[in-house]
Amino acid sequence: MFVSHLSCPKCRATYEPNRKIQLCTCGSPLLVAYDLKKTEKALKKDSLPQRRNDLWRYRELLPVRDFKNIVTLGEGMTPLIRLRNIGGEMDLPHLYLKDEGIIPTGTFKARGAAVGVSMAKELGVKALAMPTNGNAGGAWALYCAAAGIQAVIVMPKDAPPIPRKECVIAGASLYLVNGLISDAGRIVGRAVTDRGLYDASTLKEPYRIEGKKTMGLEIAEQFGWDVPEVILYPTGGGVGIIGIYKALQELQEIGWIGSRMPRLVAVQASGCAPVVSAWQAKKTESVFWENSATVAFGINVPKALGDFLVLDAVYATNGCAVAVTDEDILNTQAYLGRREGLFVCPEGAATLAAARRLVREGWIEKNERVVLLNTGTGLKYPDSVDAEPPVLQPGDAIER
Numbered sequence: 001m002f003v004s005h006l007s008c009p010k011c012r013a014t015y016e017p018n019r020k021i022q023l024c025t026c027g028s029p030l031l032v033a034y035d036l037k038k039t040e041k042a043l044k045k046d047s048l049p050q051r052r053n054d055l056w057r058y059r060e061l062l063p064v065r066d067f068k069n070i071v072t073l074g075e076g077m078t079p080l081i082r083l084r085n086i087g088g089e090m091d092l093p094h095l096y097l098k099d100e101g102i103i104p105t106g107t108f109k110a111r112g113a114a115v116g117v118s119m120a121k122e123l124g125v126k127a128l129a130m131p132t133n134g135n136a137g138g139a140w141a142l143y144c145a146a147a148g149i150q151a152v153i154v155m156p157k158d159a160p161p162i163p164r165k166e167c168v169i170a171g172a173s174l175y176l177v178n179g180l181i182s183d184a185g186r187i188v189g190r191a192v193t194d195r196g197l198y199d200a201s202t203l204k205e206p207y208r209i210e211g212k213k214t215m216g217l218e219i220a221e222q223f224g225w226d227v228p229e230v231i232l233y234p235t236g237g238g239v240g241i242i243g244i245y246k247a248l249q250e251l252q253e254i255g256w257i258g259s260r261m262p263r264l265v266a267v268q269a270s271g272c273a274p275v276v277s278a279w280q281a282k283k284t285e286s287v288f289w290e291n292s293a294t295v296a297f298g299i300n301v302p303k304a305l306g307d308f309l310v311l312d313a314v315y316a317t318n319g320c321a322v323a324v325t326d327e328d329i330l331n332t333q334a335y336l337g338r339r340e341g342l343f344v345c346p347e348g349a350a351t352l353a354a355a356r357r358l359v360r361e362g363w364i365e366k367n368e369r370v371v372l373l374n375t376g377t378g379l380k381y382p383d384s385v386d387a388e389p390p391v392l393q394p395g396d397a398i399e400r
């Protein structure tokens with residue numbers, strides 16, 4: 001048992017661990033705090049290579065107490081791929097992409113679901129509910145199926161088709177709302193009060209961050225505990241970037257990495273860029289983004305509950321926030337396919353589009369080690385690519 005308590009990053013209130021809990025009484029998300037002295041004694045760097053090759057290798061930095069409650073589909077330890085061709089063209093020899101596209105359910109949402117659902121199981125949750133734009137709903141539905149927990153998922157009618165099918169195949173109770181994710185959120189809120197469901201909305205339970213933080217732990221391990229200079233992350237609700245920052249702070253505290261932090265870059269789409277606009281105005285919170293729209297639906301979040309934590313991570317690491325257009329995103333997605341053989345999601349492509357801009361502006365220097373987070377596979381976004389090849393008749397020859 002390595003968790004010491006839950007703490008509120010806003011009003012500093014603390015709560016006992018191991019009970020069903022949602023937000024702080026002040027309305028802020030809660031963060032899991034560990035007894036890191038105990039972790040430091042129990043977890044040794046040189047024991048890691050012998051451990052299972054998934055995110056549960058860091059169990060002393062994760063909240064599950066009884067390992068019998070772990071619900072796993074094999075998530076974690078995704079590859080860190082050196083982009084030699086594109087890095088060469090950009091004159092950036094140390095350019096890497098961490099590929100979350102090969103994880104169960106096809107996006108890094110599996111990390112949050114694995115730890116979040118395992119904790120729900122440990123806490124005796126029988127049914128939970130969440131609003132989603134797609135990928136989180138698909139992941140939580142599937143992990144809930146494995147855990148024997150009923151999942152009630154509400155998504156906008158216009159959400160993409162594949163996560164919808166993930167919910168159906170998982171036997172979840174799926175509802176489509178004729179509206180936006182905020183409307184789905186209100187419906188879930190009512191179901192939570194009326195039917196006593198556990199609210200698994202983004203950041204309304206503290207454990208999803210713990211799953212997503214393992215991306216930060218893995219990056220540090222994959223670089224031999226000498227962390228890279230820059231990490232770019234496609235930011236929607238911001239759970240991933242908050243988690244990566246939290247992981248790096250915990251690694252500093254147990255003495256596994258030095259005092260230098262990677263500069264964290266929050267990448268958004270120009271059709272939905274509340275964090276970028278807050279960062280440009282040097283604000284500590286964002287303002288609701290009206291009429292948001294982008295092909296990168298995973299980062300279409302007009303106002304995130306944890307926006308102040310995202311901005312804190314960016315400011316504290318001397319990072320920055322960058323918005324890129326959908327046109328740039330789709331061109332970059334095609335470029336990664338053509339030059340590196342990677343079929344990434346639009347959100348992942350956005351990070352390379354942002355990196356190119358930052359190199360041009362001199363914010364990223366040539367000798368720096370730069371990590372792009374590709375948060376999912378392009379296979380979940382079939383409509384992001386036009387495919388209209390020539391059609392032949394049997395017996396035709398291929399010209400040229």
Ligand SMILES: *Cc1c(COP(=O)(O)O)cnc(C)c1O
Pocket residue numbers: 107108109135136234235236237238239240241298299345347348375376
């Ligand atoms: C949800 C999602 C994101 C954004 O995740 P946050 O950590 O909540 O900011 C990025 N990419 C994809 C593919 C997603 O599904």
Ligand SMILES: [Zn+2]
Pocket residue numbers: 008009010011012013024025026027028
């Ligand atoms: Zn509080």
